[in-house]
Amino acid sequence: MSLFPVVEPFSPAAAQEAARDLVPRIAARAQHYDASGAFPSEDFVDLRARSLLGLMVPAELGGFGASFADYAAFAAELAGGAGSTALIFNMHASVTGALAHTPEELLRELGAPESCFAARDRLLAAAAGGALYAVAMSERGTGSRLSRTATTFRRCDGGYRISGSKAFVSGAGHADAYLVTARDVDAVEPKVSYFVVPTGDGIRVEPTWDSMGMRATGSHDVHFEVSVGADALLGGIEGITLLVAQVMPQWLVASYAAVYVGVARSALRVGGMHLHERGLHTLPTVRSRMGRADAAVAAADAVVREAARRVSERPGEPETNRWVWRAKLVAGDTAASVASSVLEAAGASATRRGHPLERIYRDARCGALQPATSDVCADWLGVAVLGGDPDDESESPRW
Ligand SMILES: Cc1cc2nc3c(=O)[nH]c(=O)nc-3n(C[C@H](O)[C@H](O)[C@H](O)COP(=O)(O)OP(=O)(O)OC[C@H]3O[C@@H](n4cnc5c(N)ncnc54)[C@H](O)[C@@H]3O)c2cc1C
Known part of the structure; x- marks a missing residue:
């Protein structure tokens, strides 16, 4: 028997209902997490317990199969409890939602290898099981401007070496993996790619976040000097970040x-x-x-x-x-x-x-x-x- 109140059935409407139920609990804790600037751990225990990190994950992979419209309704509800918690969740939903909703035909047209679909499904199934993803795109000095990304990747030993520093990473230190933007160190034109980098050696969180608002997002700096396998490259295609931003x-x-x-x-x-x-x-x-x-x-x-x-x-x-x-x-x-x-x-x-x-x-x-x-x-x-x-x-x- 499950110890947790898992939300059944796994429908977007049930997820919305669960978010509504959680809002008073989340709101009651918001002051404490804001004052301390700490990651809202109890909120994520609650979200995990209801399998809600799988909101955007297709039903066949164990999730709620939410659409973008479902996500928007869910996020607005959650933010009524605590903006920071909803913002951390937004970063996670951006990763899982983009993974789940990018059409396979588009990826194939762009030259995606078949192996990327298995890698995608592993990430999505892990989210349904409670894995949390963060977005490490912004950098000090250049903000979120992809064309100015300073973090680099180079190809090595059947994978990639990623080197650089990110700022404003919501949920830093509490994520199971980071979506990292990095440019090809050898390319003349900035060719920026997405990598999903699992938490582990080679990732260092620097506790820098002490900002005016959304304090409980714990959006600290994160430094990457890390090797990843070839399947860490999102979609199996290099240089797609700008295209994804436009499409x-x-x-x-x-x-x-x-x-x-x-x-x-x-x-x-x-x-x-x-x-x-x-x-x-x-x-x-x-x-x-x-x-x-x-x-x-x-x-x-x-x-x-x-x-x-x-x-x-x-x-x-x-x-x-x-x-x-x-x-x-x-x-x-x-x-x-x-x-x-x-x-x-x-x-x-x-x-x-x-x-x-x-x-x-x-x-x-x-x-x-x-x-x-x-x-x-x-x-x-x-x-x-x-x-x-x-x-x-x-x-x-x-x-
Ligand atoms: C609460 C919070 C949570 C965040 N969480 C994350 C996260 O999880 N992951 C992450 O990667 N980032 C995150 N960010 C960072 C955010 O995404 C921005 O990248 C960051 O705020 C950029 O900071 P900046 O100071 O360089 O300002 P910029 O966004 O660079 O803005 C500086 C000025 O330049 C202008 N400007 C910026 N770009 C352009 C342009 N292309 N053309 C014309 N004018 C422009 C702006 O309007 C502004 O006036 C978060 C930010 C906040 C506030």
Whole structure:
């Protein structure tokens, strides 16, 4: 008999229900993990116990078989409990979702060897069994700009040697494997590839994370000086990162969007409780701030849902991708403005350390800063609306 309350049946709706049940527990711990800046271990014990790390894994490999739209609904729910936990989960879902949803025909057309499908299935089955994946893409000095990746790989002994340092790695030190971006050390043009590097020797976590918001993501620096087998190369194809960013922007651009809608919604919920507790809810100025915030959150939620629906139904189409960029822009900006306005309605007492609104305000501020930043999204959309090709038309590379 299982010791854990495993979610049965393994359907996306059941996963959503499980997330909803977990939110009060996660919310109750959020202050502690924010203050300590520690990885939210208990939240991940709960998620693992319900097999939810397998959300994006196809049913035949033991997962919930979630679509991108299912993911967006799940992430927004989770973020209502704790933004950091949802953000770590987002990184894991980006890896497993991209693995599960990249069409096999596309990979074959690009020259993927048959062995890459077995490697993919092993990673997905492990996630269904509780393995957690982190994303190690950003670097100090260059951020998430793939074209400027300094981490290198070289071919050796039937595999690869990866050398370099990453920054902002959410879940660092707690992941079972890292999705690492690295460029071919011998190529003249930056040829950046994805590798899945299992935790072990050659990986060193440097505890550098002490940031304003999303503190419990523990997004420390991670140093790689590690050899991996040939099957660590994602898709078995070198140099595909930029192509994936353009063809499937949803995981790189829009998956955070749902997290920040959830964070914005939690500002409304927590703000409302505070206003009632202090008897401020009858003040007209306070009410109108809450009314505007409610409308803004509902609008952002609708944009994110629309983008997610289109990704699930018509992935890769130009209009779908336009919604993806809209979703990231609207969600990031809305979270910051809503949290700010609700905090103002709540008053200075809600800015005390330890007040949940103070944490949510700081967490919400991160949405516009995560790639693609709101400014980059707005520029991408501006080029598109003016009739240009936003992926290729810019003075500096988009990624
Ligand atoms: C809470 C949190 C968790 C994170 N978790 C992860 C993670 O798990 N894994 C990971 O790899 N990264 C992660 N990141 C890092 C994130 O993905 C960014 O890469 C990082 O924030 C970039 O930092 P930067 O300071 O170099 O700023 P940049 O993003 O480089 O931005 C600096 C400025 O340059 C502008 N800019 C950036 N790119 C362009 C462009 N192409 N064209 C025009 N202008 C541009 C921006 O708008 C901004 O004004 C996380 C970040 C945060 C805040």
